[in-house]
Amino acid sequence: xxxxxxxxxxxxxxxIEKGEGEPLILIHGIGGKKETWISQxxxxxxxxxxxxxxxxxxxxxxxxxxxxxxxxxxxDIKGLMDxxxxxSAHIIGRSLGGMIAQYFxxxxxxxxxxxxxxxxxxxxxxxxxxxxxxxGRLEEIKSLQEDPEQSFWxxxxxxxxxxxxxxxxxxxxxxxxxxxxxxxxxxxxxxNPSTPQxxxxxxxxxxxxxxxxxxxxxxxxxxxxxxxxDRLTPKSSMLEIQKKIPNSKIEIIPNSxxxxxxxxxxxxxKLLIEFLKN
Numbered sequence: 438x439x440x441x442x443x444x445x446x447x448x449x450x451x452x453i454e455k456g457e458g459e460p461l462i463l464i465h466g467i468g469g470k471k472e473t474w475i476s477q478x479x480x481x482x483x484x485x486x487x488x489x490x491x492x493x494x495x496x497x498x499x500x501x502x503x504x505x506x507x508x509x510x511x512x513d514i515k516g517l518m519d520x521x522x523x524x525s526a527h528i529i530g531r532s533l534g535g536m537i538a539q540y541f542x543x544x545x546x547x548x549x550x551x552x553x554x555x556x557x558x559x560x561x562x563x564x565x566x567x568x569x570x571x572x573g574r575l576e577e578i579k580s581l582q583e584d585p586e587q588s589f590w591x592x593x594x595x596x597x598x599x600x601x602x603x604x605x606x607x608x609x610x611x612x613x614x615x616x617x618x619x620x621x622x623x624x625x626x627x628x629n630p631s632t633p634q635x636x637x638x639x640x641x642x643x644x645x646x647x648x649x650x651x652x653x654x655x656x657x658x659x660x661x662x663x664x665x666x667d668r669l670t671p672k673s674s675m676l677e678i679q680k681k682i683p684n685s686k687i688e689i690i691p692n693s694x695x696x697x698x699x700x701x702x703x704x705x706x707k708l709l710i711e712f713l714k715n
Contacts, residue, residue: 468535560646
């Protein structure tokens with residue numbers, strides 16, 4: 438796995454790349470960075486050229502101090518593809534990354550082969566809901582500075598199904614699927630953390646996110662992956678998307694929450710590979 442950087446009109450984006458074959462771009466959520474895909478990269482790279490990027494304002498990418506928009510972040514993905522000379526790619530986005538992916542495929546339909554939307558939604562109900570999401574992230578940053586371990590366990594209540602959280606809590610050093618432990622996840626939260634201003638800038642994208650009436654124009658083969666007990670992007674949101682995108686199907690992972698890509702990695706990876714290869 439190789440970490441690289443590319444310049445997009447003066448913006449330096451960080452990404453990791455592994456594997457050969459058809460390109461596959463992974464777009465993380467608002468609380469994550471490219472390392473959130475740790476449980477997918479090795480499996481997917483056996484079949485694809487996997488590229489996981491840090492969005493602007495996140496991780497090791499540049500953090501320009503300005504309000505970000507969905508279109509701006511979608512254009513960053515286009516710039517990344519142009520810099521790598523990719524005519525098209527499979528796109529997987531989860532949470533905020535899934536929202537960006539929706540904008541991207543509508544603006545650049547010829548740049549997308551197959552589309553995967555995970556634990557995401559087609560709209561944020563109103564500005565009040567956007568403010569609540571931002572407030573939660575700001576509180577998380579503050580608690581992370583004070584006590585990373587306590588911050589992780591508090592946040593895990595929203596991210597993981599109670600059964601998986603219990604397994605992590607009972608044995609924080611246990612390596613799930615031989616890849617990560619709770620201790621690993623806690624340590625990762627302390628690396629290149631977001632600042633309050635980063636969250637202000639990134640959260641601006643949510644204020645006007647309502648693309649529900651446009652997603653029916655997505656004609657690509659689309660896989661939706663939802664958590665049965667996702668408290669942040671409930672399966673009702675994903676079912677709403679599935680009704681709108683004509684060439685789509687949905688998989689609801691039992692006993693899973695918002696971070697199902699970690700808690701149910703083998704099952705999720707199998708779904709992704711089968712969908713993208715066939």
